[in-house]
Amino acid sequence: MAEQERRDDRPTVIADDVHIVYRVSGAKSGKGSATAALSRIVKRGEARGVRKVHAVRGVSFVAYRGEAIGLIGSNGSGKSTLLRAIAGLLPPESGRVYTDGQPSLLGVNAALMGDLTGERNVILGGLAMGMSREEIKERYQSIVDFSGINEKGDFISLPMRTYSSGMGARLRFAIAAAKDHDVLMIDEALATGDRKFQRRSEERIRELRQEAGTVFLVSHSNGSIRDTCTRVLWLERGELRMDGPTDEVLKEYEKFTGK
Numbered sequence: 001m002a003e004q005e006r007r008d009d010r011p012t013v014i015a016d017d018v019h020i021v022y023r024v025s026g027a028k029s030g031k032g033s034a035t036a037a038l039s040r041i042v043k044r045g046e047a048r049g050v051r052k053v054h055a056v057r058g059v060s061f062v063a064y065r066g067e068a069i070g071l072i073g074s075n076g077s078g079k080s081t082l083l084r085a086i087a088g089l090l091p092p093e094s095g096r097v098y099t100d101g102q103p104s105l106l107g108v109n110a111a112l113m114g115d116l117t118g119e120r121n122v123i124l125g126g127l128a129m130g131m132s133r134e135e136i137k138e139r140y141q142s143i144v145d146f147s148g149i150n151e152k153g154d155f156i157s158l159p160m161r162t163y164s165s166g167m168g169a170r171l172r173f174a175i176a177a178a179k180d181h182d183v184l185m186i187d188e189a190l191a192t193g194d195r196k197f198q199r200r201s202e203e204r205i206r207e208l209r210q211e212a213g214t215v216f217l218v219s220h221s222n223g224s225i226r227d228t229c230t231r232v233l234w235l236e237r238g239e240l241r242m243d244g245p246t247d248e249v250l251k252e253y254e255k256f257t258g259k
C-alpha cells in the first residue's frame, strides 16, 4: 500500500483539455506491391495521404507536490503520449499544459550512448541533468550501487551496448533518480528490472515524493502502481476514464481487464 497522501497545495502540472494528434504521412497508400509503388511514383506531386492518430482526447487534471501518480490503461491508450506532452516534447493540438519547472522524462529509451562505458554515461547523464562534476563524483558510487550493474562483475567499465535491455534500463533509472526532480516522469522503467531492483526503485520514488516533487509512473504492473502511487489516472482510447485514489481506480480497472 502506498503511504498516506503527502501532497501540498502547490500545483506542479496542470493539463487543460489536452488533445494530441499524430500525423503519419504517406500512410494511406502502401500495400508494398510493385504496382502500388509504381502508381505512387506516377502520382508523385499529388497530395500524399496523411493519416491522423488522435492519441489523447481532452485530458484535464491538476498534479500537486508530493503526489505519486500512476498512469494506467490498455496498450495504445495514450499514456506515453501524455507524458511526452507534459515533458514538452509534443505540442498539443489544442488545450494547454502548464508546468512548474522543467519536468524530466525518464523513458526506457532515454538517450545514453551505447558506445560509451556505463561509467562515462553516468557522468554525461548527470551533467545533462544539470548536476555539477562535484555532485556527480559524490554520488557516482551510489548510482552504480543502485543500478546493481556491478553485482555480477565489472560491467560499468564496458560499453553500454554490451548490456542487456534490463541492465540499460536500470542504469538509466539510477542516473535519473540520483537527482531531486520537481516533476519526474518514469515510463515503464520498473517493469524491466528484477524484483530486487523494483523494490529499490519503489523506495526511491517514495523518497523523491517526500522531497516534495511529483512523480508520474507509467506501468502495466498493478503491483508497482499499488506500492508506489497515491493517485491513478486511467486512460482508455486517449480519454481520461477515471482519476482518483489508487485503490478505487485499480478496483475498477481490474474489473475492466478481468484480472
Ligand SMILES: Nc1ncnc2c1ncn2[C@@H]1O[C@H](COP(=O)(O)OP(=O)(O)OP(=O)(O)O)[C@@H](O)[C@H]1O
Pocket: 022, 023, 024, 053, 055, 073, 074, 075, 076, 077, 078, 079, 080, 081, 082
Ligand atoms: N510516433 C507516433 N506516430 C503516430 N502514432 C503514434 C506514435 N506514437 C504513438 N502513436 C499512437 O498513439 C496512440 C497512443 O500511443 P501511446 O504509445 O501513447 O500509448 P500507451 O498507452 O503508452 O501504450 P503502451 O501501453 O502500449 O505503451 C496509439 O494508437 C499509437 O499507435
